Every structure is written in C-alpha cells, then in structure tokens.
Amino acid sequence: MATAFWNDETHDTRSGFWASGHVPTLIAAFLYFDLAFMVWVLLGPLAPEIAKTLALTPAEKGLMVAVPTLAGAILRVVNGLLVDRIGPKRSGAISQMIVIGGLLSAWMLGVNSFAGTLALGVILGFAGASFAIALPLASRWYPPEHQGKAMGLAGMGNSGTVLAALFAPTLAKLFGWNAVLGLACIPLAIVLALYLVMAKDAPTAPAPKSLVEYLAPLRAPDAWWLMGFYAVTFGGFVGLAASLPIYFTDRFGLTTIVAGYCTAACVLAGSLVRPMGGALADRIGGVKTLTAVFVVAALALAGVSAAPTVGSALGLFVLAMLALGTGNGAVFQLVPQRFSAEIGVMTGLVGMAGGIGGFYLASSLGLAKQLTGSFQWGFLIFAGLAVIALAGLTLVKGSWRREWTAAQGVRI
Template identity: 50%
Template sequence: MDRKSFMKSGHSPSLFSAFLYFDMSFMVWSLLGPLAVIIMSDFQMDAAQKANLVALPVLGGSILRLVLGYLTDVIGPKRTGQLGLLLTMVPLVWGWKFVDSLNELYIVALMLGIAGASFAAALPLASRWYPPKYQGLAMGIAGAGNSGTVFSTLFANRIAAHYGTWHVVFGLALIPIALVFIVFTILAKDSPNQPAPRKLSDYGRVLNQRDTWVFCALYCVTFGGFVGMANYLTIFFNTQYGLSPVRAADFATVCVIAGSLFRPVGGWLADRVGGIRMLMGLYAIVAIMMACISTLPTLPVIIVLLFIGMMALGMGNGSVFQLVPQRFQNEIGIVTGIVGAAGGLGGYFLPKILGNLKLSTGTYTPGFLILSGVALVCVVLIFVIQGAWKKTWIGSGGKARVDASMPDSIAS
C-alpha cells in the first residue's frame, strides 16, 4: 500500500475523529461487562440476570444504530456524532448519582446503547472521504475504535476497587467523553461527497435486497461475537475459573486486544486477497476455536483459544466492512446502521445464550457448541452466495469492485 497515496486520498483529521469517537464510545458501551462481577455484590444476580445486564447495552445499541444511521444521511455524520456524544452523558450521570436498584440499572444499561450506536455515524464519517480501493483500510482504522473495550476491561474494576464503589466509574467516564466531544467538534469534517438525503421509502428498498440481509447475518456473527464475548468474558473467567474481578477483567483484556487490533488488518487483507476468501477462512477458524473452548480446558489453554478466536472475529469485522461500502455506496449511512444493528443483536444474544444455558445445564459447553455451529453456517452461506456476487459486483478473485458501467440497482 502507498501510504502517501492513502493519506492524500482522504481527510486524516476526520478519520482520526471517527476513530476517537468510536473508541471512547465503545469504552462507555462496554462498562458493565467487567463491572458486573462487582455490581453483583450490591444486587444478587443469577447467571441469566448477569448475562441480561451485559446484554442490554448491546440491545440498546442495535436499536439506536438504525436511528443514527438515518440521521447520518439526513444531517451528516459530524452532527450525528456530536448528538451521540452529548446523549451518551445521560446514562453516565444516572449511573454515577442516581441508581439504587437492579431495575434502574437495567434502564441505564439499555441507555448505554447510545454509545454503541456511534458505529452508524463514525464509519460513514471516515468512509465517505476515501475511494473504493482504500475502503477496507479506512473502515478498518475507524472501526478499530472497538479497542475502547480494552479501557473498560483494564481500568473499570481497578477504579471501582480503589474507590470502593462502582458508581464512580460512571462519573469518571464523563471526562473522556467531554474531551472527545471538543476534539470531534474541532477536527471532524463531513465529506463534500455526501449523498442526498433519502426518503424512508428509499431505505425500505434497501431492506428488500438480499445482500442487505446477508451482510446482516455475517456481521451478526463477527461483530456480535466480538462485542458479546468482550462483555461476557469477565463473568466467564470469574464464574468458570474463580478469578477475582480485577484478575478476570485482565484476562478478558488480553482477549479483547486481539479482536481490536486485528480489525484493520482484516480490512487491509480483504483489500489484498478479497473479502470472500478472508471471511470463509475466518469463520472456519472461529468455528474451530469455539468447539475447542466448549471442552473448557485449563486456563492457559483457553486464553490462547479465546485470543485466536477474538482475533478472527476482529479481522472478520474489517472484512465485512470492506465489502459493505462497495455494494452500497450511496446508502452507506443507513446500511451501516442496519448491518450494525444486526451485529448488535448478535452481541445481545451471545451472553444470553451462554448465561441461560449455564443456568439450565450447569456448564458453558452447550453454549460454545452452538456458537461454533453458527460460525459454520456462515461458511456455508458465503460458499453458496459467492457465485452470484462474483457475477455482479465482485471480481473473480473475490475482491470487491465498483464499475461505472454497472446498473444502479447493483452499484448503489
């Protein structure tokens, strides 16, 4: 890759702003993942209730991504991002000062989805500045903001232990969000190549296209798998291996780092070798790793398995979004919202599957076997559909292309 060509082809301050907005929003979005094992000392919860607590922010993010995706196309990604940052402060203030029951905490958890919805504004902000040949890398860099999860798993429980309360973590999280709002306001700039605002009926037509649902299914597994595991791993390590809250969060951090850092690698490799090849290989790796994890081996072994599995999920995120902007250039905002919502739903159901099956069977084995089977279904789905893709909008090598001569129904 020609670094100078990449830098000149887009707008670096906006790319950085998109990453920063996404990064700190992800930190807030995933706060309850590590904190759950500390919060349960205040509110007694069974395995299903703990899973529900960490799953609700993901559900909220799924719903609100559709809203932010629409706003991105109507008022632009910058204004949408500013609005998202301001609204993110609401559940942080509530969690800091006013929560005193589990039901209220559930409401705060759902509202944290506002931070998760940042996806629908951050990625279009970056994507619209870059030409098709750099889409994978640009989206990968912006999307690497999911590394914000690392800050939650690494520091949240330490801060709570130091101050003797988990409430203060929400208060301190307001500081980076406020700083990011200032930086984002100064540096971010909407691309001059903004698509014209569409009517809701236009986006309804997007939902009638098969490829929209295929991308939703694929991203439901990659992104949903990453965010779901990132939120649940602290509980898993604490419950299965008896680790302390801080120690369990540290091990979760190691695994989350893999998924975060390798997302841009996935986008870059997809640009080089093709999204189809990348995704089929990555889903196969995830299926194998989940099957191995279902045996619940010793702690060192499971750390390695989870590290590889999270790395593959992170790279899969980048690979999926190497293809999405190529297929839906003119509707990238709403499609990002739709596909991102599907990813969020995956992240909602993963903790629910693991937590509920743990409660009913007494072991995590069935849950991980189901996740392995889902990844295998994705391999089969891509294998079946790749022929149609290569005949329309993907080259024979599996690399995305956008031809000026392509019909609007395919290129848009």
C-alpha cells in the same frame, strides 16, 4: 495539506491518503468511536461487582451486559437516519451528550436494581451506535481509492473495549463500581470537547433518505446474507467482550482485575486484526477469508466449551477473537462490492445485525449458565451458528463470484 478535502472537481487522484481528506476529522472520529466503545461495554467488566451488590442471577447478569449491545444495534439505524438529516458531527455530539448525561445521572442517583441496570444499558446503547456516526464522518472526506484506509482507521475505535477491560475493574476496586460510571464521564467530556473543535462535516454529503429508501436494500437477499455473516463475526466479538469478565470470574474464580486483563488480551487481538482482515480479503477475496474465519471460530468456540484450565480457555478465546476480528474486516470488504451505491445505508444495517448477534451471545451465555450450571451450551450453540454461516457462504459464493466479479472486476 492535512485539511484538504475531496470532491469531484478538486480531487487529484495522485494525491496521497493524508492529503486527500481532512485529518483532524479522521482523528476526531477515531477518538469519539474509541471512547464510545469503551463505555458501550462498561457493564461487562463491572458485572461481577454489580452482580454481588444486587444479587443478580446468571441469566440477569447475561441480560444486563447484553442490553447495551441490543440497544446499540437498534440505535445504529436511528443514527444512520439522523446523520443523513443533520450531519454526522451534530449527531455525534448529541449522542455523546446523552451518554454523558446518562452516566452522570446513574452515578449521582445510584443504580440500585436490576431494572436500573437495564435502563443504563439502553443509554449506553447510544455509545454503541457511534459506529453509524464515526464511519460516515470520516469516510465522506475521502475519495474512493482511500475509503478502505479511512474506514479502517476510524473503525479501529472498537479498541476502546480494551480500555474498559483494563481499567474499569481496578477503578471499581479502588472507588466502588458506581463511582466508575462518574469517572468515565471525564475522558468522555475531554473527547467531546476535542471532537467539537476538530470534526467537520464534509461538503459533499449525500441527499437525505426516507425510511423506506433507507430500508430498500433489505429487499435483496444478499443484504441478509451479509447481515447474517456480520451477526456471527462482530456479534461474536462484542458478545465475548461483554461476557468474558463474567466467564473468567464465575468459571475459574479469578479476581475481577485479573479477569479484566484476560478479557483485554482477547479483545485487543480481535481489534488489531480488523484492518488486516480487510487487507487479507483484498488479497485473496472476502469469501475465502470468511471461509477460514468461520472454520476457526467454530472450532475455537467449541473447544472453549470444554476448556479445563484458564490458560487453555484464554488461548482459545484469543484464537476465536483473531478469527472474528478478521471476519469483521472481510465482511466490510464484501459490502461495497455488492452495495456500492448504498454503502452508508448498508453500514448501518450490517452493523445493526452485528449488535443483535452480540446481544444473543451475551444473553444466551447467562441463560445457559443458569439453566445448566455451565456456559458450555452457550458456546456450542454459537459455534453452531458459525457452521451455519459457513454453509450459507458455501451456498452463495458461486453466484457471488460470477455476478460480482463480472460487474465489479474485483476479487471476492
């Protein structure tokens, strides 16, 4: 049955994926995550129009689209603690209502200053923090042998960034960018209603953790390595998702609608390959997968810095996003191998690091544009971070393979 659930006493290891968990909750987690990610990066596609209205500098534009990413990163830890105490369903409902309330207020009152965009960005951070809610909501219903599938399906909600890139510029052209903030509340409210009806907390929730317990994995150097790798892979993905509309309009003079289509193509590539990245890491090992990811991402981003045409830039961005999306799946193949007992905690901490990486990339691109007149150095420095990540992976992979393979018997 679709509504069956797993616990230590009732689970039959021979049951299939769909029968082993709670399908309505899985669907609700995906929808919640998808729409939350849509509004998390909403300021990116709207940034060219907002910048014209408010006369923002390149650095201010970069910071505006980066703030939701940083706020989402910090709030992921907050949401992780909240999920432990009141459950993921309630936590998700509260977060969604905060986002809807913030967007409605911004639409009704208007966003008339740079400070106002930053305040709105903090509110949108609650949407970005949905990662720490949607994944536990879905995964707690499923047994260990189906965790990868459950987290992969729920995690595909990051494809919501495509919706923002596709529709926000067109709606802004038709109704004005401020109206888009109000219009976004319609699908959010519909999904919230479905979420409240369909989602259900698993009956086997772990005991709540204190803040000290929650941060305990940070005492292990491996946690910092994994966070650093995700800061490059997911940070690159979300940083580019937020910044590409600005890049395409400023660098090549594209209209906001065409820039949105170009951004959507890049983001879609990175979203779709995330589950494939996890599957590839299962087959050849997370270390080998990440090695290829960092090489390809560094070369593609370095190439973008000097791309002379829209076509060459778009092709290189798609290549970079394919690599980064694959890396996102690969990192989360490695996390449970080392921190199986702290997977919930590490999901929040690694996710937080990814958000910080995205904040850095988006803000640095704007700063590079203002200081040098070009985005080039922003891309080159982030390509350099990918090279540093590759060097770090090379440094630790030997000990990881000896220790983790001996302990877990898995391919890394």
